[in-house]
Amino acid sequence: xxxxxxxxxxxxxxxxxxxxxxxxxxxxxxxxxxxxxxxxxxxxxxxxxxxxxxxxxxxxxxxxxxxxxxxxxxxxxxxxxxxxxxxxxxxxxxxxxxxxxxxxxxxxxxxxxxxxxxxxxxxxxxxxxxxxxxxxxxxxxxxxxxxxxxxxxxxxxxxxxxxxxxxxxxxxxxxxxxxxxxxxxxxxxxxxxxxxxxxxxxxxxxxxxxxxxxxxxxxxxxxxxxxxxxxxxxxxxxxxxxxxxxxxxxxxxxxxxxxxxxxxxx
Amino acid sequence: xxxxxxxxxxxxxxxxxxxxxxxxxxxxxxxxxxxxxxxxxxxxxxxxxxxxxxxxxxxxxxxxxxxxxxxxxxxxxxxxxxxxxxxxxxxxxxxxxxxxxxxxxxxxxxxxxxxxxxxxxxxxxxxxxxxxxxxxxxxxxxxxxxxxxxxxxxxxxxxxxxxxxxxxxxxxxxxxxxxxxxxxxxxxxxxxxxxxxxxxxxxxxxxxxxxxxxxxxxxxxxxxxxxxxxxxxxxxxxxxxxxxxxxxxxxxxxxxxxxxxxxxxxxxxxxxxxxxxxxxxxxxxxxxxxxxxxxxxxxxxxxxxxxxxxxxxxxxxxxxxxxx
Numbered sequence: 001x002x003x004x005x006x007x008x009x010x011x012x013x014x015x016x017x018x019x020x021x022x023x024x025x026x027x028x029x030x031x032x033x034x035x036x037x038x039x040x041x042x043x044x045x046x047x048x049x050x051x052x053x054x055x056x057x058x059x060x061x062x063x064x065x066x067x068x069x070x071x072x073x074x075x076x077x078x079x080x081x082x083x084x085x086x087x088x089x090x091x092x093x094x095x096x097x098x099x100x101x102x103x104x105x106x107x108x109x110x111x112x113x114x115x116x117x118x119x120x121x122x123x124x125x126x127x128x129x130x131x132x133x134x135x136x137x138x139x140x141x142x143x144x145x146x147x148x149x150x151x152x153x154x155x156x157x158x159x160x161x162x163x164x165x166x167x168x169x170x171x172x173x174x175x176x177x178x179x180x181x182x183x184x185x186x187x188x189x190x191x192x193x194x195x196x197x198x199x200x201x202x203x204x205x206x207x208x209x210x211x212x213x214x215x216x217x218x219x220x221x222x223x224x225x226x227x228x229x230x231x232x233x234x235x236x237x238x239x240x241x242x243x244x245x246x247x248x249x250x251x252x253x254x255x256x257x258x259x260x261x262x263x264x265x266x
Numbered sequence: 267x268x269x270x271x272x273x274x275x276x277x278x279x280x281x282x283x284x285x286x287x288x289x290x291x292x293x294x295x296x297x298x299x300x301x302x303x304x305x306x307x308x309x310x311x312x313x314x315x316x317x318x319x320x321x322x323x324x325x326x327x328x329x330x331x332x333x334x335x336x337x338x339x340x341x342x343x344x345x346x347x348x349x350x351x352x353x354x355x356x357x358x359x360x361x362x363x364x365x366x367x368x369x370x371x372x373x374x375x376x377x378x379x380x381x382x383x384x385x386x387x388x389x390x391x392x393x394x395x396x397x398x399x400x401x402x403x404x405x406x407x408x409x410x411x412x413x414x415x416x417x418x419x420x421x422x423x424x425x426x427x428x429x430x431x432x433x434x435x436x437x438x439x440x441x442x443x444x445x446x447x448x449x450x451x452x453x454x455x456x457x458x459x460x461x462x463x464x465x466x467x468x469x470x471x472x473x474x475x476x477x478x479x480x481x482x483x484x485x486x487x488x489x490x491x492x493x494x495x496x497x498x499x500x501x502x503x504x505x506x507x508x509x510x511x512x513x514x515x516x517x518x519x520x521x522x523x524x525x526x527x528x529x530x531x532x533x534x535x536x537x538x539x540x541x542x543x544x545x546x547x548x549x550x551x552x553x554x555x556x557x558x559x560x561x562x563x564x565x566x567x568x569x570x571x572x573x574x575x576x577x578x579x580x581x582x583x584x585x586x587x588x589x590x
Contacts, residue, residue: 091327159369161324163356163383163435173382177373 002253005246012243015062023056027213036229046231048221050211054235057213061236064214065243068129068198068207069191075133076190080140081183085171087141088148099145102138110135114197118206125198125214128207132197136190143186147179181258188251192244199240215240270337271443271476272298272321277334278500279313279320288547290316292500292555293334295574298443303469303477305487305508307523308497311544314480315364317497318445320344321478322359323351338443357387360436364448366428370420376431377416380404380438387439403434406473407464426457433464437473445478450486466490484527488512493580496520499544499555502574506581517583518562554586562587 015022024043031051039046045054087098105113117131151157152175160170201207202216203223210217215236222233279291291313298304306314319325321336323343336343338359343351363369371379380400381390390396397416404412407430420428429449436444446465450458466489468474479491487494487508494511496504496519504517515521522540542559545551551558557567564587572584 155363155365155368156371158324159361159363159432159435160371161355162322162361162363164352164354164386165382166352174371178371 001249005249006253008242008246009250012062012066012246015059016066019059019063023053023059025053025056027052027057027060028211029053036225036232038229038231045235046229048218048232049225052211054218054232057218058215058236058239061213061215061218061239064125064208064212065195065198065216065240068125068132068214069194071129072132072136072194072198073187073191075130076136076140077183077187079133080137081144081176082171083137084141084144084146085148085175085179088145089152089167089171089175095145098141102141105134105138110197111200114201115204115206118201123206123209125202125208125212128198128201132194132201135197136194139186139190140183143183144179147182148175151175151178185251185255185258188247188254192247192251195247196240196244268300268302270297271300271302271339272296272478273335273337274317274321275335275337277317277320277336278332279316279325280330280332281326282328282330283548286548289550290329290500290547291320292550293571294497294500294502296495296502296505298476298478300442301475302493303479303491305491305494306478306480306497307482307484307487307494309482309523309544311499311547312497313500314497315447318361318447318478318480321445322355322361323348324355353387356383356436356441357439358441359443359445360439360441362429362432362436362444362446362449365452366425366432366449367420367452369432370428372420374419375416376418376420376423380416380431380435383435383438400434403438404431406437406468407431407434408467409434424457425453426460429453429457429461430464433461433468437468440473443476443478444474445480447480448482451482462486462489484512484524496523499550500547501555501571501584502582503556503585504581504583505574506578506583510578510581514578514581516577516588517585518560518587519556522559522561554584560587 029052031047033051034047035049035051037043037047043053043055045058048054083098087095114131114135117134118127121127121130157170157174160174198207199216199219202214203220205220208214208217210221218236219233219240222236225232274294274296277291277294278289281288281290294313294317306317308314316325320331321343331344338354377397377400380403381396384390384396384399390399400416401412404415409415409427409430415423415427420431423431450461453461465474465477469477479486481487491508494506494508495502496511496517498519504511504515504520511520515524526539540559545555545558553569554560554567554572557563560567566586570586572586574582574584577583577588
């Protein structure tokens with residue numbers, strides 16, 4: 001399983017980089033004479049309702065969908081981690097205020113929260129990324145706070161304070177690097193969730209707008225042809241499934257590698 | 267007589283705990299003169315480390331300074347704002363911790379950590395100058411192969427080497443006062459001896475000017491200290507020159523401590539530990555805090571707390587039972 005997922009991710013990575021060279025056709029080129037054709041030698045994954053090559057669209061969609069996940073994680077990280085480290089380091093009122101805010105965010109059903117945010121920002125892929133980032137942020141805050149709580153009690157933090165380091169530099173130069181490993185592992189797992197979420201929003205019409213080749217949006221279009229031409233729905237959905245699954249397995253693998261207690265066990 | 271560097275007057279520190287207020291320091295008085303090595307001795311839990319942390323203003327949030335002052339030169343440290351304290355920490359007063367392994371940042375290379383400390387308190391030129399200074403410091407603490415150690419992480423070093431790095435960082439900015447909090451108790455005896463020799467060597471070379479040495483061991487006290495203060499349950503019970511304390515100590519607690527050290531010159535020396543343990547500081551015994559364990563207790567001890575009294579030249583003691 002682990003080998004398969006790493007292999008898949010490497011393949012995905014290559015596809016993302018070399019999309020224009022790999023894709024057999026232009027993902028946006030309409031061909032109204034050959035609509036909803038089943039898989040053939042010419043179009044390995046068939047064509048969609050506008051006669052566009054589904055394989056090419058999936059290949060280009062890999063770029064957008066991966067980017068969406070990446071940006072969302074990045075937004076969540078840059079906003080969430082500093083807040084969590086600050087809350088865990090200072091404790092007291094600052095902690096209470098930050099964590100109350102985060103828990104309020106977490107209290108909303110996630111889809112509702114993201115839909116509200118997108119309604120405020122307007123539906124587009126960029127705004128979907130930001131909204132997903134805001135949804136992910138409180139989880140990063142919690143994780144960073146938990147790490148900060150245990151690390152700040154260690155003696156090297158006291159030693160740093162002793163040598164006259166400022167609080168700011170202790171948070172970002174001592175707490176942050178020491179809390180990074182659970183955050184990395186967690187990111188791979190939430191990366192998968194962010195991709196799923198971006199696809200879900202695309203499916204609901206709140207993310208990427210047609211004709212953008214994005215997996216979720218493609219799935220949404222495919223739904224119309226579910227009885228007539230199931231392949232239009234099948235290929236993008238399976239791609240989403242495999243990608244999310246691979247990232248999850250890879251995250252587990254990474255945790256096993258980074259966790260010294262699990263090292264050396266078969 | 268040289269000048270007073272550090273003067274702790276009537277310092278009381280209380281800790282709020284779930285079970286109540288622990289009166290950890292109860293009127294500590296201590297003076298350290300410039301160029302002096304003062305040993306602070308006592309059982310675990312007698313407040314030695316808390317005294318050191320109070321000096322640096324690093325007490326945890328649950329602790330409160332109830333009364334007293336800590337004068338360093340002209341400044342009363344507990345009243346100074348945080349930013350001024352930061353300028354004192356590490357540059358004028360620095361601390362060597364008990365556990366060298368945990369006092370270094372595990373994710374940064376040794377060289378980088380030393381350079382960081384250097385950068386905090388002094389102007390160093392470019393990157394190479396910083397590395398050069400860090401190398402000098404590692405050489406000053408007799409680190410073997412300093413250029414190699416610069417690029418290693420703390421976990422790659424042995425306990426003794428880690429402690430040397432910690433000492434190098436502590437002396438990086440030529441502090442006026444170095445506080446060593448049991449620097450030898452977490453490493454084994456032979457390494458501990460070398461660390462101690464290093465401290466004596468640094469003292470002789472005047473890299474370290476004044477030293478507050480916290481320890482459990484009379485052996486270490488006799489090796490390095492000029493003066494000794496004995497602490498019990500948050501009080502200084504006896505204070506004086508090292509020879510006076512080692513040979514003519516009068517406080518029953520210090521006498522008890524001395525007796526509990528094995529004499530290797532006697533053929534069958536008996537280990538005579540003191541009875542009892544440190545009292546719970548949430549509800550300490552009234553009067554003299556030592557009275558429940560004291561073999562020389564008189565009625566007055568139960569009622570009234572003894573103050574430090576001058577009993578001979580440079581020899582102070584807090585005990586009611588003492589007769590001249």
